[in-house]
Amino acid sequence: MSHNPNQSPQSAPDWTRFFRDAEGRIVIAQFPNWPLWVWLGATLLEQALASGAGLSLARIISFAAIVYWAYLEIVSGVNPFRKYLGGFVLLFVLYSRLSSLFVG
Numbered sequence: 001m002s003h004n005p006n007q008s009p010q011s012a013p014d015w016t017r018f019f020r021d022a023e024g025r026i027v028i029a030q031f032p033n034w035p036l037w038v039w040l041g042a043t044l045l046e047q048a049l050a051s052g053a054g055l056s057l058a059r060i061i062s063f064a065a066i067v068y069w070a071y072l073e074i075v076s077g078v079n080p081f082r083k084y085l086g087g088f089v090l091l092f093v094l095y096s097r098l099s100s101l102f103v104g
Contacts, residue, residue: 021078039065066093
């Protein structure tokens with residue numbers, strides 16, 4: 001695809017729309033919502049625990065929280081970037097969890 005030098009800049013694709021919310025602001029990152037805080041806390045707890053029921057519970061909570069966060073981003077993200085980010089995180093988390101079940 002070639003660029004026409006006579007083409008006005010306004011007719012060029014506006015890639016920033018991918019990052020804009022309904023008010024036109026560019027949104028890439030936001031203050032974490034509660035599922036992300038729960039995921040962070042549970043993940044830190046996972047790192048602190050060596051084994052046992054507490055570790056298993058922390059892993060379950062961590063997994064559930066990040067899956068829920070990803071779901072929220074997919075269905076109600078403020079822009080396409082946030083929706084795709086949620087989808088990417090969901091696929092990555094599910095792939096990681098499933099591969100750990102089969103690999104060991």
